[in-house]
Amino acid sequence: MPTRRAIHIVDSHCHLDFPDFEGELDQVIARAHAAGVQRMVTICTRMDKEPAVRALAEAHPSLFYAAGVHPMRAHEEPLITVDQMVALTQHPKFVGIGETGLDYHYTVETKAVQQQSLRLHITAAQETGLPLIIHARGADDDMAAILTEMFRDRPYSCVMHCFSSGEALARAALELGFYLSMSGIAAFPRSDDLRRIFAAAPVDRILLETDSPYLAPPPHRGRRNEPAYTSYTASVGAGLFDMSEADFAAQTTANFDRLFPRARLSDQPA
Structure with a gap:
């Protein structure tokens, strides 16, 4: 019998510092490895949590981390400065800026x-060369306008995390060379429109994520x-692109390595 190809998947966005995983993180990571998820990026969404998220990445070889101020938290404390964000990037397991972005669904009253905050995060990404991690909900027009304006001033790399916005924002992001990240939403029965958006995108611009503990x-x-x-989302994505699960996993892993070079396995100390 032919040997089944090992699948290497990356969860490019999760929140392993959240209370949902307290006391169980070792088992959660072990289950991820058993499912072929060999690397994970755990995301810090508020600066007072950064030391704890960093400690998780330091304690687990397969974890990397990113940090920023979630748009729904941007009004809760003084704006982080570009210099403060740049200082965080000195850590070898720090791989991205964010998540940041715009959320007008829940917090439109704080859009200014x-x-x-978004502009400060973009500037940090421009200065460091690390990818920007974007949260967008209910703000497609403003999001496309700001991302495009600042990219034209000085290019940067970016992933639209947990992409579930409309076709126009997807097109704007892809035209800038950005990536779309596919979460469990793409596997929901009523997500036909979203699946069509992903299927129309270049397969070399797709990442996978859970956004766990959500979705x-x-x-x-x-x-x-x-x-x-x-792995469940990977299976759906493979079907959209008419690829085997192993080939789709390999493609999205290569995409991740291109966008997040600090998290490449070959770059890690032995």
Whole structure:
């Protein structure tokens, strides 16, 4: 019998510092490895949590981290400075700037400070060369305008995390050379429009993520999500691009390595 190809998947966006995983993180990581998820990027969404998120990445070889101020938190404390963000990037396991972005679905009343915060994060990405990690909800027009304006001033790399926005924002992001990240939402039964957006994108611009503990794909929908479940989303993505799961996993892993060069396995100390 032919040997089944080993699948190497990356969960490019999860939140392993959240209380949902307290006391169980070793088991969660072990289940991820067993499912073929060999690397994970755990995301810090507020600066007072950065030391704890950094400690997780330091303690686990397969974890990397990124940090920023979530748009829904941007109004809760003084704006982080570009210099403060640049200083964080000196850590060898720090791989990206964010998540940052705009969320008008829940916090439209703070959109002015969200836009200020977003611009500061973009500047940090421009100065460091590290990829920007974007959260966008209910703000497609402003998001496309700000990303495009600042890119034309000085290019930077970016991933639209947990992409679930409209076709126009997807097109704007792809035209800038950015990446779209596919979460469990793409596996939801009513996500036909979103699946069409992904299927129309170049396969070399697709990443995979869980955004765990949120958005578990079927058959775990409604329960806590975790990095191991990236494999379910990978299966859906493979079908969209008419690829085998192993080939799609390999492609999205290569995409991740291109966007997040600090997290390449070959770059890690033995």
